Amino acid sequence: MADGDGIFIGASADGQRQSLVLKRANRHGLIAGATGTGKTVTLQGIAEDFSRLGVPVFLADVKGDLSGIAMAGSPQAKTHDIFAARAKEIGEDDWSYSDNPAIFWDLLGEQGHPIRTTVSEMGPLLLAQLLDLNDVQEGVLTVAFTLADKEGLLLLDLDDLGAMLAEISARADELATTYGNVSKASVGAIQRALLQLRSQGGEHFFGEPALDIHDFMLTDDKGRGVISILAADKLMASPKLYATFLLWMLSELFETLPEVGDPDKPKMVFFFDEAHLLFDNAPPSLLTKVEQVVRLIRSKGVGVYFITQNPIDVPDTVSGQLGNRVQHAIRAFSPKEQKAVKAAAETFRANPGVDVATVITELKVGEALVSLLQADGSPQPVERTLIKPPRSRVGPITPEERATLRSLSPVGGKYDTPVNRESAFEKLAAKAQASTAAAQAQADAAPAASGKAPPPSTWDKMLQSAARSASSSIGRQVANEVGKQIFGSGRRSSSGGGLVGSLVRGVLGSLIRGR
Numbered sequence: 001m002a003d004g005d006g007i008f009i010g011a012s013a014d015g016q017r018q019s020l021v022l023k024r025a026n027r028h029g030l031i032a033g034a035t036g037t038g039k040t041v042t043l044q045g046i047a048e049d050f051s052r053l054g055v056p057v058f059l060a061d062v063k064g065d066l067s068g069i070a071m072a073g074s075p076q077a078k079t080h081d082i083f084a085a086r087a088k089e090i091g092e093d094d095w096s097y098s099d100n101p102a103i104f105w106d107l108l109g110e111q112g113h114p115i116r117t118t119v120s121e122m123g124p125l126l127l128a129q130l131l132d133l134n135d136v137q138e139g140v141l142t143v144a145f146t147l148a149d150k151e152g153l154l155l156l157d158l159d160d161l162g163a164m165l166a167e168i169s170a171r172a173d174e175l176a177t178t179y180g181n182v183s184k185a186s187v188g189a190i191q192r193a194l195l196q197l198r199s200q201g202g203e204h205f206f207g208e209p210a211l212d213i214h215d216f217m218l219t220d221d222k223g224r225g226v227i228s229i230l231a232a233d234k235l236m237a238s239p240k241l242y243a244t245f246l247l248w249m250l251s252e253l254f255e256t257l258p259e260v261g262d263p264d265k266p267k268m269v270f271f272f273d274e275a276h277l278l279f280d281n282a283p284p285s286l287l288t289k290v291e292q293v294v295r296l297i298r299s300k301g302v303g304v305y306f307i308t309q310n311p312i313d314v315p316d317t318v319s320g321q322l323g324n325r326v327q328h329a330i331r332a333f334s335p336k337e338q339k340a341v342k343a344a345a346e347t348f349r350a351n352p353g354v355d356v357a358t359v360i361t362e363l364k365v366g367e368a369l370v371s372l373l374q375a376d377g378s379p380q381p382v383e384r385t386l387i388k389p390p391r392s393r394v395g396p397i398t399p400e401e402r403a404t405l406r407s408l409s410p411v412g413g414k415y416d417t418p419v420n421r422e423s424a425f426e427k428l429a430a431k432a433q434a435s436t437a438a439a440q441a442q443a444d445a446a447p448a449a450s451g452k453a454p455p456p457s458t459w460d461k462m463l464q465s466a467a468r469s470a471s472s473s474i475g476r477q478v479a480n481e482v483g484k485q486i487f488g489s490g491r492r493s494s495s496g497g498g499l500v501g502s503l504v505r506g507v508l509g510s511l512i513r514g515r
Helices: 022-027 039-052 080-089 119-131 135-150 158-170 172-179 184-199 239-256 284-300 335-347 399-407 424-450 458-489 498-514
Strands: 006-012 017-021 029-032 057-061 102-106 227-231 268-272 302-308 324-327 367-371 383-387
Touching: 006 022, 006 039, 006 367, 017 022, 022 302, 022 324, 029 039, 039 057, 039 268, 039 302, 039 383, 057 239, 080 383, 102 399, 119 135, 119 158, 119 184, 119 239, 119 284, 135 158, 135 172, 135 184, 158 172, 158 184, 158 424, 239 268, 239 284, 239 302, 284 302
Parallel strands: 029 302, 029 324, 057 227, 057 268, 102 227, 268 302
Antiparallel strands: 006 017, 006 383, 324 367, 367 383
């Protein structure tokens, strides 16, 4: 429910309402907590209200249970009694079930519209991270991008990149004076990494038609923001691809959208589940890129909310920019979890009435510690809060419901059919074919110009060899038969030899005529 100029999150035990100020929603946020503590329900309720207020939303459905946000909840659902009691307890008197406009996406193109970008748009930095390349290999990859740009060769899909790598390998000596050494071993390592990426379904992500980022920023005929849901359950098997895709999207938004400062409401809001995948084992250059994008994209009117089990999964340089925080329970059994409790407690504005380090381990399901930015930009003191229930269905929709919603999508005809136009792969293949034909023509023309017979082709050599083999075989058979007739059999026909005699006469006659 919209709460004045904000989004109602929940209420404390003493009835104090906690609301996300819409004008401060682009200052980013964090939803954290152990598995089963209510993070998904919290995310779902916040996303619903953003949509209802006309703000487009993007969320990654990692576990496959967020698709229900497209359908209204039901009084027959198992959670109905719990949600109805919670709504009454926190004073949400107008709570009722409702659906939300949604578009389903899938990098693999199975559970939603395919999302594609071109290799050129991805760029060498993100692609090197995706392929897990070292510094030398990243340098070789940059040479491929630079040469393709210089020679007007489009890098659209992985076939184009593979062909470009083969090209710089073949021209390594020529390119060394301009770009430095291009090691064939490095090229081979990149090609193997591309092969691994293909096996993980990465080839579906590169190609055309490329995604128009504005299709994530639609509203429906009622003025509600469309919720774009990325099916990421299978994508999680390729965490590098998932993390690189998320960062690419943020980069695209940053480069595409104009500066707006702090608008009355965000242009768009992103919810990134399993946020630790964006940061695990990331090189310093990539972390710097993430920090830069998160810091600057606020001025484009875009809010980014990270969802993770442990708040220490998010680096300090990024965590410090997350002004709106909802912290569900953390189970402090291990030293790492105890460290997480201490770290989480230190991120909240202190409240004398709340011992964060103690309470954070005692929170019930659907309860959280909440600290949100106020209208003046300062954080509220942390409060123990009962989170509001969502209005849409909790849990996944059926395949039939997904198919129906996909058939009604406003962007289906735009992306469902792939396009393969002429690019680096086709041009380099044509160039190689023309070079081979020219070399063959030159080789054929050289003997004719000198008056010598051209050397036999491979096909001619095969025919000559076969003829010699056959001739030798027949000769041996004739000799054997002649020997049998002359020296061994003792059997002659009355006319002077029959068939064998004819063969002997034929062979001897040829020899005599030859002489």
